[in-house]
Amino acid sequence: xxxxxxxxxxxxxxxxxxxxxxxxxxxxxxxxxxxxxxxxxxxxxxxxxxxxxxxxxxxxxxxxxxxxxxxxxxxxxxxxxxxxxxxxxxxxxxxxxxxxxxxxxxxxxxxxxxxxxxxxxxxxxxxxxxxxxxxxxxxxxxxxxxxxxxxxxxxxxxxxxxxxxxxxxxxxxxxxxxxxxxxxxxxxxxxxxxxxxxxxx
Numbered sequence: 001x002x003x004x005x006x007x008x009x010x011x012x013x014x015x016x017x018x019x020x021x022x023x024x025x026x027x028x029x030x031x032x033x034x035x036x037x038x039x040x041x042x043x044x045x046x047x048x049x050x051x052x053x054x055x056x057x058x059x060x061x062x063x064x065x066x067x068x069x070x071x072x073x074x075x076x077x078x079x080x081x082x083x084x085x086x087x088x089x090x091x092x093x094x095x096x097x098x099x100x101x102x103x104x105x106x107x108x109x110x111x112x113x114x115x116x117x118x119x120x121x122x123x124x125x126x127x128x129x130x131x132x133x134x135x136x137x138x139x140x141x142x143x144x145x146x147x148x149x150x151x152x153x154x155x156x157x158x159x160x161x162x163x164x165x166x167x168x169x170x171x172x173x174x175x176x177x178x179x180x181x182x183x184x185x186x187x188x189x190x191x192x193x194x195x196x197x198x199x200x201x
Contacts, residue, residue, distance in 0.1 A: 167196030
């Protein structure tokens with residue numbers, strides 16, 4: 001996706017016209033002797049409208065249409081940890097403070113959120129974090145995923161804004177948080193890359 005965003009950022013800055021087409025194998029296997037004319041399919045909608053519709057359908061599917069919005073996709077006070085870590089810490093005691101949830105429902109929700117990250121880089125980090133817990137998901141993991149849905153609900157049509165200002169300057173920002181992962185004490189590094197004023201990664 002970074003390559004696609006980079007090309008789109010350059011096209012927006014230089015006012016290039018972009019066309020998308022789907023090529024079927026028929027055209028790839030033979031020689032074309034005549035001109036080919038194509039029309040947009042019935043019901044064609046822009047990518048932004050499609051993603052907005054997808055986000056709204058996701059909100060309805062998980063039953064959060066009447067829920068309170070979340071201002072951020074992440075609760076900084078919640079550290080997500082694995083079931084094995086819980087078992088190691090509470091090995092002599094039986095703790096049901098954070099029980100497991102339906103694995104299939106959690107995997108489905110996380111997969112749908114991963115699809116949303118195509119046009120929503122603001123949720124990418126948190127969704128990638130949640131995808132680490134697909135095998136033994138807990139209640140805290142599901143609550144974190146539902147918080148992202150509540151955040152998306154606040155602006156379901158949000159996408160990537162690419163600037164038309166012409167600039168070839170590449171700007172990169174980086175942030176590292178030393179030993180922040182509670183399970184393995186690894187550092188977490190975040191980065192952001194822009195071409196001119198357009199976010200590409």
